[in-house]
Amino acid sequence: MNILVTGGAGYIGSHTCVELLEAGYNVTVVDNLSGSSRKAVERVENITGKNISFYEADICDKNTLFDIFDREKADAVIHFAALKSIPDSVARPLEYYNNNVTGTINICEAMKKFGVSKIVLSSSAAVYGKTTELPVKESSPLLPVNPYGRTKLIQEQIICDFCGSINGASVILRYFNPVGAHKSGLIGEDPKGTPSNLVPYISQVACGRLKQLNIYGDDYETPDGTGVRDYIHVVDVAKGHIKAIEKLNHEKSGNFIFNIGTGKGYSVIEMMKSFEKASGKNIDFVFSSRREGDVDACYADVSLAQRELGWKAEYGIDDMCSDAWKWQKLNPEGYR
Ligand code: UD1
Numbered sequence: 235m236n237i238l239v240t241g242g243a244g245y246i247g248s249h250t251c252v253e254l255l256e257a258g259y260n261v262t263v264v265d266n267l268s269g270s271s272r273k274a275v276e277r278v279e280n281i282t283g284k285n286i287s288f289y290e291a292d293i294c295d296k297n298t299l300f301d302i303f304d305r306e307k308a309d310a311v312i313h314f315a316a317l318k319s320i321p322d323s324v325a326r327p328l329e330y331y332n333n334n335v336t337g338t339i340n341i342c343e344a345m346k347k348f349g350v351s352k353i354v355l356s357s358s359a360a361v362y363g364k365t366t367e368l369p370v371k372e373s374s375p376l377l378p379v380n381p382y383g384r385t386k387l388i389q390e391q392i393i394c395d396f397c398g399s400i401n402g403a404s405v406i407l408r409y410f411n412p413v414g415a416h417k418s419g420l421i422g423e424d425p426k427g428t429p430s431n432l433v434p435y436i437s438q439v440a441c442g443r444l445k446q447l448n449i450y451g452d453d454y455e456t457p458d459g460t461g462v463r464d465y466i467h468v469v470d471v472a473k474g475h476i477k478a479i480e481k482l483n484h485e486k487s488g489n490f491i492f493n494i495g496t497g498k499g500y501s502v503i504e505m506m507k508s509f510e511k512a513s514g515k516n517i518d519f520v521f522s523s524r525r526e527g528d529v530d531a532c533y534a535d536v537s538l539a540q541r542e543l544g545w546k547a548e549y550g551i552d553d554m555c556s557d558a559w560k561w562q563k564l565n566p567e568g569y570r
Contacts, residue, residue, distance in 0.1 A: 244274070262287040272288070304348060331385055362375070424568030477545040496534075498533060512552065512555035
């Protein structure tokens with residue numbers, strides 16, 4: 235079975251390619267390398283000992299996308315390719331709408347033209363926005379608070395409407411906070427510029443690239459006053475995609491939406507302490523003001539994925555931190 239993976243050179247995409255290849259699927263990757271590296275694909279091949287059919291191409295370039303679909307005869311698509319920085323999406327919303335929304339429409343058009351009727355979409359807890367209901371359920375209100383989150387919600391709606399129109403099937407995975415890296419230390423998260431997410435920031439403080447962690451807010455309504463999130467190991471996230479593909483092999487049509495998290499929340503301080511333990515380094519930090527748009531706490535109800543996908547996170551925060559640190563230590567400059 236051939237899976238066409240858009241954004242397969244990226245952080246979650248590359249980890250998913252490892253799991254796909256190890257589960258015996260053939261993999262085609264389409265990636266414009268704007269936020270990722272060709273080296274990630276080579277390293278996935280090294281880890282698995284298998285080849286990937288790689289295209290450096292932009293999903294916004296419809297003609298090239300059609301050529302790839304024509305050549306590769308995909309049985310299903312996993313769609314990761316997207317711009318993903320929340321602060322960036324506030325500064326450059328049109329680029330986000332253009333890339334994330336137009337790109338998704340192009341994927342659907344290519345699927346229709348070449349008779350592909352199964353897709354897994356990479357979505358985000360950002361679609362929930364400032365939810366007050368905890369744990370967050372798939373049926374919780376969808377009120378994204380930034381352009382990134384809105385593009386993810388629009389992508390979900392496009393996919394559902396499209397699959398409805400062709401009698402196809404989709405699985406939409408809403409990830410909470412993916413962190414960590416593959417056990418080999420060969421692939422991991424490689425943010426361009428200064429990271430805006432917590433764990434890559436802590437990693438760069440630990441290895442001396444950044445001076446000090448700013449903890450955004452110490453007066454949240456949480457046990458220690460710092461923000462609480464549902465961190466999940468990226469390998470667990472990747473494995474969720476294998477379960478999603480298996481589900482699509484059983485369901486001929488319909489749209490299925492699942493939260494992908496551990497169901498447990500950890501505070502910024504708990505995460506920092508766990509990282510200090512894993513790395514043996516002290517993380518210098520300072521409390522600063524709250525970051526706009528942040529909520530007190532956000533963690534998932536993961537019972538639906540457990541019940542309907544047969545998927546459950548296996549790793550805890552110690553693994554998340556020690557694997558993130560191994561990647562950082564072995565690749566202090568990322569893939570560069
Ligand atoms: C957001 C999205 C999430 C997405 C993730 C990755 C929402 C509601 N959530 O998560 O869906 O998967 O980005 O792009 O939109 N923090 C610090 N100092 C830092 C960085 C972060 O204290 O330097 C704190 C934040 O205030 C927050 C926690 O760490 O409490 C996690 O922040 P971050 O890693 O940026 O992820 P989210 O904003 O939760």
